Amino acid sequence: MQVIVHGIKLHAGVEPSHFEAWVREYDYGACPQLPSVNAFTVHRVSEDSSAPVHFFEIIWATSREAFSRDMDTDVFRELSNGFAKFASVVDELTGEPIEPGYLAV
Numbered sequence: 001m002q003v004i005v006h007g008i009k010l011h012a013g014v015e016p017s018h019f020e021a022w023v024r025e026y027d028y029g030a031c032p033q034l035p036s037v038n039a040f041t042v043h044r045v046s047e048d049s050s051a052p053v054h055f056f057e058i059i060w061a062t063s064r065e066a067f068s069r070d071m072d073t074d075v076f077r078e079l080s081n082g083f084a085k086f087a088s089v090v091d092e093l094t095g096e097p098i099e100p101g102y103l104a105v
């Protein structure tokens with residue numbers, strides 16, 4: 001499994017609530033059409049316009065290679081185009097989890 005974390009900064013003048021609505025309606029909705037994506041969440045960090053990041057997203061993918069293939073699909077291109085209207089990715093971290101990890105059930 002590959003975990004990808006993106007720091008996200010909104011473009012000047014973009015309301016956080018508009019970005020969040022887009023995430024709920026389009027970003028989350030497209031995930032089932034991306035076979036490599038096991039899980040995906042976007043997290044609010046700050047609504048302060050001068051903050052270095054406003055949101056971060058976590059993508060749990062089957063592998064970096066599989067996710068790269070998904071990035072070359074029409075579904076992903078549409079997501080990227082929509083995302084670009086609101087924000088930019090300003091930081092990226094990727095890695096493989098140290099198994100087994102911990103998850104409270």
